[in-house]
Every structure is written in C-alpha cells, then in structure tokens.
Amino acid sequence: MASILGPLLVVTVFSAVSAAQLPSTWPSGTYALPMADTGCPNTYYYFKTGRRYHDTQDLLPNNQWSNPLHLKGIRSNTDVEQNFCVKTDFDPAGGSSPEWGPGQYCIFKKGALCPDRFSEGWLKWDDQNLFNRNDASGELPEGVYDDNTKIYFCCREDGDAGTPLTLPVDDPFFLLRKNGECQAVDRMTMLVEWFRWDGEDDLIDLTKYRDGSVPDLQDKSGDNHKLYYCYYY
Helix, strand or coil: CCCCCCCCCEEECCCCCCHHHCCCCCCCCCEEEECECCECCCCCCCCEEEEEEEECCCCCCCCEECCCCCECCCECCCEEEEEEEEECCCCCCCCCCCCCCCCEEEEEECCCCCCCCCEEEEEEECCCCCCCCCEEEECCCCEEECCCEEEEEEEEECCCCCCCECCCCCCCEEEEEECCECCCECCCEEEEEEEEEECCCCCCCCCCCEEECCCCEECCCCCEEEEEEEEEC
C-alpha cells in the first residue's frame, strides 16, 4: 500500500513570458528525464524510452511512495520500475534548441558529458541479493545495470529555485529536486512527489553509494534511498 508523508506541495507559476515565447523544443544536450505516467513529452523532439526494473528487498520489504505518484511503472513492496525519457541527439535535425536555465534541479546524465553548467554525480542502489531479478531495456541514462544499479545525474545549483525555467508546457514531465525546493517552471503547476527504495538488508552497507552532485536524498545509507521528484503539469 502506498504511504503518505505529510501534505504534498502544489504550486502554479505564471511569469511575464508570453505563450508565443514558450519553447516547443527541449533544451540542447543529451540527457534523460523520469517518465510520467502519461509517457514522454510529445514535442518537436522525439524522446527515446527505457526502463530499469529493481528487485528490491524481499524479506520484510518496506518500499514506500507518495500518494499521488505520477511516475510511470510498476511498484510494490518488493519491486519497482524506473522509466526514462531519453534525449540522444544534441539538437533536433535541422534546428537548434534553447539552453537549460540556471536554478536548483537535476536530470539524468546521457552521453559523455552533462549539458553546459551542470555538475555530475552518481547514486548506487543496493538491490536484492538472493535470486536477483533486475532487468533493463531500451535507452537508459549513463550507469551500470547489473545485480545492483548505478545511475549518473547532472545537477544545477546556480540560481534561485523560485525564478521560473522556461520549458515546453504541452505535456507533463518530471525534474529531480535539488537543495530542498522544487524548481519553478513557467506556466506549469508543480507537485512534490517521492519514492523510497528498500534496499538489501545485509549487515554491510555499501561503503560508496553516492558521489558528486546528486538529487535530494534521504535515508542516506547504502541500503535505502528516498528521492524527491518534481512533477509539472
């Protein structure tokens, strides 16, 4: 059963940017976003898709998540899917894209480098040991996908989270939270949502489970990770 931790924050942002100024393409660079339950944004640029299935702790499982949670994928006490919208071309064919703006937020890394002005980091999940059923398919963020899961992120913390980004607004999408506050996005309503993975309950935590710049993280151990997602609709 889904667990709820306090009220979810709902914010709608409107700025002086006119509808004609709103971009129809996503920012330049290669990267990935968490996939919403409605799928990937249907904009001029085509996102490729991928999935990672985590076999989480089976004995006394304790996965938890917010209600609502608009992430696409199965989730239960013992397993969870992460689904991704992956941009693999720097710019659309025959066109150009805007740059990501300053702020406080993270995306998944795709390719050798993060987009300009982002800092790199990674997070490792300690998945189930016995009879591990981890699986992955499609286009994925940079990482290592074996009996455990290691995923790379690109994060910015160079601006005010309250100063709106200008992004396509035609479809719902997610960013990952950084430094305690979801980034404002112009013309979008925002919800804070979360998922807590119950990792392997062994006696030895992962000694190195994170490095560099990563999204907001609670339960800071090698066993359990709680990530905060910013849902825009």
